[in-house]
Amino acid sequence: QSVLTQPPSVSGAPGQRVTISCTGSSSNIGAGFHVHWYQHLPGTAPKLLIYDNISRPSGVPDRFSGSKSGTSVSLAISGLQAEDEADYYCQSYDNSLSGYVFGTGTKVTVL
Amino acid sequence: QVQLVQSGAEVEKPGASVKVSCKASEDTFSNYYIHWVRQAPGQGPEWMGVINPRIGSTNYAQKFLGRVSMTRDTSTSTVYMELSSLRSEDTAIYYCARGTLGLNWFDPWGRGTLVTVSS
Numbered sequence: 001q002s003v004l005t006q007p008p009s010v011s012g013a014p015g016q017r018v019t020i021s022c023t024g025s026s027s028n029i030g031a032g033f034h035v036h037w038y039q040h041l042p043g044t045a046p047k048l049l050i051y052d053n054i055s056r057p058s059g060v061p062d063r064f065s066g067s068k069s070g071t072s073v074s075l076a077i078s079g080l081q082a083e084d085e086a087d088y089y090c091q092s093y094d095n096s097l098s099g100y101v102f103g104t105g106t107k108v109t110v111l
Numbered sequence: 112q113v114q115l116v117q118s119g120a121e122v123e124k125p126g127a128s129v130k131v132s133c134k135a136s137e138d139t140f141s142n143y144y145i146h147w148v149r150q151a152p153g154q155g156p157e158w159m160g161v162i163n164p165r166i167g168s169t170n171y172a173q174k175f176l177g178r179v180s181m182t183r184d185t186s187t188s189t190v191y192m193e194l195s196s197l198r199s200e201d202t203a204i205y206y207c208a209r210g211t212l213g214l215n216w217f218d219p220w221g222r223g224t225l226v227t228v229s230s
Contacts, residue, residue, distance in 0.1 A: 001155070002155035002157075034215060034216075036217075038217075043222075044222060045221060046156075046206065046217075046220045047220075048217065048218040091217070097172070099172045100146070102148075102155045102156040102157065104155045
């Protein structure tokens, strides 16, 4: 059901850098719609991490960064910390569905 | 701090309806949109639709047309999402989230309401 594809899991040791990809199609990311990223710890409200591909809301550490190339976008977490262990989702808009779409989700594990 | 406060967990039988509430501040209610997103176990989030609380206009995802209804109560700054003809696949956590006209992200989100559909 998810329109955007992410790797199921990524892991890294504390202090390392990990990246999460988000791949879409010509009706969403490829059509130029921005991508946004959320961090979600089960039982809590999802938190906006990156908006408009690369922008960080105030209060989000600069260890989190977003990038975009063609129909693929990525979220990078540098200087990985134990508190970064969570699920991460990308989100965009799809003009063939006329609605918002999410990624399949990636679980980040800090080793 | 902007907050969206959702109602508690619900258990419903197949074929029944469920109505979930999301209480917002007056500022959010008057100046923003409220989206509904659900997440079934083991799946990614799924957008269900959006309501403009100020005027009550709605836009529903194609998948839920005919089964979902989003309404609001202006006296309590509360938005409601009702899903009918429930089936087991509707078991999920339902979130409300604030949106802004022209901006395609959601911030903040409510903590979610677990809806379990079981006979």
